[in-house]
Amino acid sequence: MKKKFSWITLFCSLLGGILLGVIGTFVVLICTINRSTSSSNNFAQVQQVYNTISQSYYKKVSSKKLVNGAIKGMVDSLDDPYSEFMADQEQDSFNSNISGKISGIGATIEQGTQGIQIVAPTAKSPAAKAGLKPKDLIVKINQRSTKKMTVDQASSLTRGKAGTKVHLQIRRGNQTFNKVITRAPIKVATVMSNLDKNDKQIGEITITQFSEHTAKELKQQIQKLKRKGAKKLIIDVRNNPGGVMDQAIAASSMFMSNGRKIMTMDSRIDGKKSYYANKKYLNDYKFKLPTVVLVDKGTASAAEIFAAALKQSAGVKIIGEKTFGKGVVQTLSPLSSNSEMKITTAKWLTPNGSWINHKGLTPSIKVLYPDYLNIKNFTSQKIIKVNEKSSDVKVAQQILVALGQTVPVNGTLDEQTVQQLTTFQSQQQLPTTGQLDLATRQSLTKVLMDKAQKDDPMQRQALQSLKEQ
Incomplete structure (x- = not known):
C-alpha cells in the first residue's frame, strides 16, 4: 500500500x-x-x-x-472492501499497524487455562521494567477479570496512549500482587528468525506483515542467520495480510539481479509503471543462497507481491496453498488531524503481467494443511455435563480424534467421550471432571495448535526442497 x-x-x-x-x-x-x-x-x-x-x-x-x-x-x-474512511481510534489503530509501533506495556500474551498469561515481556519495555516474567498470570486489567477474555480483548485493554497507566493484578505461583504500569511506545518486530533445530545450515524467517521497516528488518535477520552459519533459507509469509507496498518491493530486490521486474502498477491516472530490482534498495544488498517461500490462503496483498516477485523473477520455489488474491493497491489521504481516507487507486500485476485479484498466486509445489485444522472453533463457555448434547462437544470429539483418541463424533458427551476427556484433563493437570468447561476447551485448542506446529507439512516440504538444491 x-x-x-x-x-x-x-x-x-x-x-x-x-x-x-x-x-x-x-x-x-x-x-x-x-x-x-x-x-x-x-x-x-x-x-x-x-x-x-x-x-x-x-x-x-x-x-x-x-x-x-x-x-x-x-x-x-464504492462497494470496495479495501476502501474506507477512518477517524479517531480507527485511524490510530491503522497507522500503528502500518508503522509497526504501538503504545502499551510491551509483552507477548496468550490465553492460558486460567486466563491471560504472559509469554515474555519485550526487552526494555514497561512490562520488563516492572519485573513481569514469563508464565505470570494476568488476573485483572483495570479491575476487569481476564478469566473469560480473549487475547485480542486483553491486548486492547493494555494498549493505549503513551504516558497513561494500566492497572494489572498478577498471580505468580501462590503470590498475587498489583502493578501499575505506564504505557510507552513499543516497536513491534515484523521479522523473526531462527536456525532449524535439526539442520543448523538452514535459516527460518517469518514475516508477519510489511510495515515501514520490514525490508530493513529482513536484511538484518538474514545477516544474523548467515553469521550463525545458515547457507539456505526458508521465508514464511503464511497468514501475512500485507501492508506497505514499498517495503515488499525493497525486500524482493534482495533476492534478484538488478533490472529484474518486481511488479507493475496500473492506475487510471498514471497508467502502467513497473518497478525493478535496483541498487538503491537496502544499499544494493543481495542474498543469493538457496531460498524457498511458504504461502497459504492468508498470504495477501504486499505479501503476494513479494512471493510473486521471488517466484517469477528470482526462480524461487513457492510452497503451500494458493494465496488470497488481493491484486489492488490503496492510497492513504489525510483529511484532518484525526481522520483519513483509504481508497483503491490502482491494480498491480506480477512480473509476467498476471493480475491475481480474486485468483491468488499458484504455488510451485502445492501442499495443504492437515484436515484437522478445518475443525471449527468452540462457540460457548458453558459447562457441559455427561449425556448433554452440544456442537462444542462435537468440536472436542474431533480434536480428541486428531490427537489420536478413539471417540464417536456425535456431539453427545457420552461415557466414552467422558473417559477420554478425563484422561486428557489429567495429562494437562486440570480437574478431572470429565465435563467440558472453559479450561478444557482452551487446553484442547492449545494442544491441537502445538501439534500443528510440530507436524507442519509445508515446512517439511520446504526442508526437502532445500536439501535437493
Whole structure:
C-alpha cells in the first residue's frame, strides 16, 4: 500500500481559508473530487440534508458526526472492501499497524487455562521494567477479570496512549500482587528468525506483515542467520495480510539481479509503471543462497507481491496453498488531524503481467494443511455435563480424534467421550471432571495448535526442497 499526500489534500489546504466550519471542509472534498459542472448542484442536495438534520432533527447532532457520516457514506458507496474512511481510534489503530509501533506495556500474551498469561515481556519495555516474567498470570486489567477474555480483548485493554497507566493484578505461583504500569511506545518486530533445530545450515524467517521497516528488518535477520552459519533459507509469509507496498518491493530486490521486474502498477491516472530490482534498495544488498517461500490462503496483498516477485523473477520455489488474491493497491489521504481516507487507486500485476485479484498466486509445489485444522472453533463457555448434547462437544470429539483418541463424533458427551476427556484433563493437570468447561476447551485448542506446529507439512516440504538444491 502506498502512503502519500494526494492532490485532494493540497486542494483542500488552498481553499480551506475561503470556507467556514466543518461544512466548508466537506464542500472542498466534494468539489475537488467531482470537478464536473454539475458538482455544485449535487452538493446542494447534500447541504440541504445537512441543514435539515442540523436544524430539525429531534435531538442535537454534532457537525463532526454528520460530516464524518457523509464522507463514510461516499466511501462505502464504492462497494470496495479495501476502501474506507477512518477517524479517531480507527485511524490510530491503522497507522500503528502500518508503522509497526504501538503504545502499551510491551509483552507477548496468550490465553492460558486460567486466563491471560504472559509469554515474555519485550526487552526494555514497561512490562520488563516492572519485573513481569514469563508464565505470570494476568488476573485483572483495570479491575476487569481476564478469566473469560480473549487475547485480542486483553491486548486492547493494555494498549493505549503513551504516558497513561494500566492497572494489572498478577498471580505468580501462590503470590498475587498489583502493578501499575505506564504505557510507552513499543516497536513491534515484523521479522523473526531462527536456525532449524535439526539442520543448523538452514535459516527460518517469518514475516508477519510489511510495515515501514520490514525490508530493513529482513536484511538484518538474514545477516544474523548467515553469521550463525545458515547457507539456505526458508521465508514464511503464511497468514501475512500485507501492508506497505514499498517495503515488499525493497525486500524482493534482495533476492534478484538488478533490472529484474518486481511488479507493475496500473492506475487510471498514471497508467502502467513497473518497478525493478535496483541498487538503491537496502544499499544494493543481495542474498543469493538457496531460498524457498511458504504461502497459504492468508498470504495477501504486499505479501503476494513479494512471493510473486521471488517466484517469477528470482526462480524461487513457492510452497503451500494458493494465496488470497488481493491484486489492488490503496492510497492513504489525510483529511484532518484525526481522520483519513483509504481508497483503491490502482491494480498491480506480477512480473509476467498476471493480475491475481480474486485468483491468488499458484504455488510451485502445492501442499495443504492437515484436515484437522478445518475443525471449527468452540462457540460457548458453558459447562457441559455427561449425556448433554452440544456442537462444542462435537468440536472436542474431533480434536480428541486428531490427537489420536478413539471417540464417536456425535456431539453427545457420552461415557466414552467422558473417559477420554478425563484422561486428557489429567495429562494437562486440570480437574478431572470429565465435563467440558472453559479450561478444557482452551487446553484442547492449545494442544491441537502445538501439534500443528510440530507436524507442519509445508515446512517439511520446504526442508526437502532445500536439501535437493
